[in-house]
Amino acid sequence: MAVILVKNLKKYYRVNQKEPGLWGSIKSLIARKYYDVKAVNGISFEIKEGELVGFIGPNGAGKTTTLKVLSGLLYPTSGSVRVLGYEPFKRQSILQKQFSLIMGQKNQLWWDLPPLESFLLNKEIYEIEDSQFKKKVNELSEMLEVSDILKIQVRKLSLGQRMKCELIAALLHSPKVLFLDEPTIGLDVVAQKTMRDFIKEYNKKFKATIILTSHYMGDVKELCKRVIIINQGKIVYDGLLEKIVNRFAPFKVISIDFEKMAEKEELAEFGKLDEFDGIHAKIQVNKDEVPDKTSRLLSKFEVADLTIEDPSIESIIREVFSNGRV
Amino acid sequence: MSSKYWAVFKISWENGLVYRLNFTLWRVRSVLQLLLVYFIWWTVFQTQDQIFNYTKVSILTYVMVASLIRAIILSSRAVDVSAQINDGSIVNFLVKPLGFIKYYFARDLADKLLNISFVIFEIILLVIILKPPLLIQQNFEILLFFTLATILGLFLYFAMAFCIGMLAFWVENAWGPLFLVTIILEGFGGGLFPIDILPKNIYDYVMLTPFPYLIYFPAKLYLGNLPTMEIFKGFIILISWVFIGWYLMMAILQQGLKRYTAFGY
Numbered sequence: 001m002a003v004i005l006v007k008n009l010k011k012y013y014r015v016n017q018k019e020p021g022l023w024g025s026i027k028s029l030i031a032r033k034y035y036d037v038k039a040v041n042g043i044s045f046e047i048k049e050g051e052l053v054g055f056i057g058p059n060g061a062g063k064t065t066t067l068k069v070l071s072g073l074l075y076p077t078s079g080s081v082r083v084l085g086y087e088p089f090k091r092q093s094i095l096q097k098q099f100s101l102i103m104g105q106k107n108q109l110w111w112d113l114p115p116l117e118s119f120l121l122n123k124e125i126y127e128i129e130d131s132q133f134k135k136k137v138n139e140l141s142e143m144l145e146v147s148d149i150l151k152i153q154v155r156k157l158s159l160g161q162r163m164k165c166e167l168i169a170a171l172l173h174s175p176k177v178l179f180l181d182e183p184t185i186g187l188d189v190v191a192q193k194t195m196r197d198f199i200k201e202y203n204k205k206f207k208a209t210i211i212l213t214s215h216y217m218g219d220v221k222e223l224c225k226r227v228i229i230i231n232q233g234k235i236v237y238d239g240l241l242e243k244i245v246n247r248f249a250p251f252k253v254i255s256i257d258f259e260k261m262a263e264k265e266e267l268a269e270f271g272k273l274d275e276f277d278g279i280h281a282k283i284q285v286n287k288d289e290v291p292d293k294t295s296r297l298l299s300k301f302e303v304a305d306l307t308i309e310d311p312s313i314e315s316i317i318r319e320v321f322s323n324g325r326v
Numbered sequence: 327m328s329s330k331y332w333a334v335f336k337i338s339w340e341n342g343l344v345y346r347l348n349f350t351l352w353r354v355r356s357v358l359q360l361l362l363v364y365f366i367w368w369t370v371f372q373t374q375d376q377i378f379n380y381t382k383v384s385i386l387t388y389v390m391v392a393s394l395i396r397a398i399i400l401s402s403r404a405v406d407v408s409a410q411i412n413d414g415s416i417v418n419f420l421v422k423p424l425g426f427i428k429y430y431f432a433r434d435l436a437d438k439l440l441n442i443s444f445v446i447f448e449i450i451l452l453v454i455i456l457k458p459p460l461l462i463q464q465n466f467e468i469l470l471f472f473t474l475a476t477i478l479g480l481f482l483y484f485a486m487a488f489c490i491g492m493l494a495f496w497v498e499n500a501w502g503p504l505f506l507v508t509i510i511l512e513g514f515g516g517g518l519f520p521i522d523i524l525p526k527n528i529y530d531y532v533m534l535t536p537f538p539y540l541i542y543f544p545a546k547l548y549l550g551n552l553p554t555m556e557i558f559k560g561f562i563i564l565i566s567w568v569f570i571g572w573y574l575m576m577a578i579l580q581q582g583l584k585r586y587t588a589f590g591y
Binding site: 071072106118121122 | 329330332333334337340341344345414415417418420421422423424584586587
């Protein structure tokens with residue numbers, strides 16, 4: 001069964017335009033010029049139970065708008081949207097009790113009180129049983145390793161600790177559907193890793209359906225099998241991450257450190273040079289030519305170190321966007 | 327169901343107690359305000375026994391009661407809604423199974439209870455120190471009217487403050503309108519002087535607005551010398567404003583959310 005069903009969703013905003021300066025302000029007071037921003041322009045997709053899907057795209061691509069429509073915060077301009085069979089913009093509590101929206105930049109914890117107080121408030125709001133609540137708090141805070149800070153004022157916590165507590169607050173009611181908007185934004189590498197591992201485990205353990213948007217390709221690479229790439233309000237790719245990697249990067253990258261300075265011309269015959277500074281080079285080589293070219297490189301040059309890498313997801317996505325289509 | 331809003335009430339109460347200094351200063355401010363008005367009237371009555379139909383006892387009682395009413399009716403967090411609209415944290419409410427107005431009302435009651443418990447303590451202290459001649463109202467019927475008018479005033483002010491706060495759905499800053507209302511309220515609410523010392527024709531007009539029902543009307547009821555017709559008329563206007571206020575509040579919320587969900591931020 002499709003947990004999330006989006007058909008031909010459009011969301012346009014009307015915004016007014018103001019020319020710079022005081023005169024522009026006065027003019028905009030009298031005669032406002034409006035234009036439509038097509039934040040989401042006809043997208044369709046389906047997400048099944050237990051899927052963990054990555055939403056990627058540049059700033060302003062329409063990712064957050066889509067998540068807001070799915071959470072019932074925005075009314076669609078046209079098209080149909082169903083989450084667990086309900087229309088989200090009706091904001092029925094039966095649906096609201098089954099999903100959670102976590103935005104890395106919007107907090108729900110009470111700033112001046114310990115996280116536990118906010119948890120208790122959510123317990124009442126979502127009408128969670130006492131025993132279930134205790135179990136959840138223990139379980140989640142152990143998974144995220146924050147059991148010892150639940151009674152400390154939120155303002156005194158680090159960003160990482162706070163985000164973990166935000167996550168707990170959003171998961172107490174065991175939502176079946178989770179919308180994560182930039183959950184790792186601003187976190188250090190260690191905290192990012194903990195968050196990722198947690199999301200992965202949560203998805204497995206509870207069969208939760210998750211949509212995740214992130215700027216960190218690491219998040220997506222680590223977590224999502226399926227990705228939906230949007231750009232300028234349209235879906236440019238919806239499918240396996242692996243597939244797009246193969247399609248846009250049918251090559252591997254050979255990274256070499258030379259003993260002696262090498263000449264650029266000598267390397268050119270092996271493939272496209274991604275990087276070169278005389279002593280270090282990165283060369284794109286078609287997958288099936290990798291063994292052959294590697295051995296030729298080794299025999300032709302004095303090589304200090306050689307590794308064969310997959311191209312970074314970032315570079316692939318960049319490729320996708322610069323091509324404009326898939 | 328109601329346990330939700332009880333939880334909101336409790337957490338607001340706890341939150342209010344976190345900033346003891348802030349809260350203390352707020353209370354100091356209201357004590358100073360009370361003392362200021364008190365001593366102005368005290369001075370006025372040094373040379374006279376009666377002004378504008380008020381005796382020293384009745385005016386000083388009015389000032390004390392008005393201070394109590396302020397804590398009950400005018401201590402409100404409803405305008406905070408504008409900040410939550412502006413910084414977008416309103417989404418946290420909209421995605422939860424939670425009544426928006428009920429949530430704020432619960433927070434408001436918590437804030438009021440906190441303020442009331444302090445103002446009672448303050449008034450007792452001032453009465454002990456200043457030993458003002460006060461009228462202790464013992465007529466049950468009058469006390470009932472006073473209580474009823476205060477409760478209605480509480481609902482009225484909540485709606486007014488919430489409406490102003492929700493202007494943030496349309497304008498970036500609701501500070502201007504709020505300031506304007508505060509100024510009008512100081513003048514026509516009856517916090518500084520009882521409205522009926524104004525010329526009759528002005529008084530009649532002012533009594534048609536919602537403002538005097540937030541301080542003056544209940545305080546005047548407490549004094550117990552309002553004619554029955556005036557009490558009756560006052561309640562009719564007050565109740566009408568409560569209905570208008572709550573209706574407007576619902577309508578504005580609906581329109582505001584419609585706009586919010588249409589535009590997003």
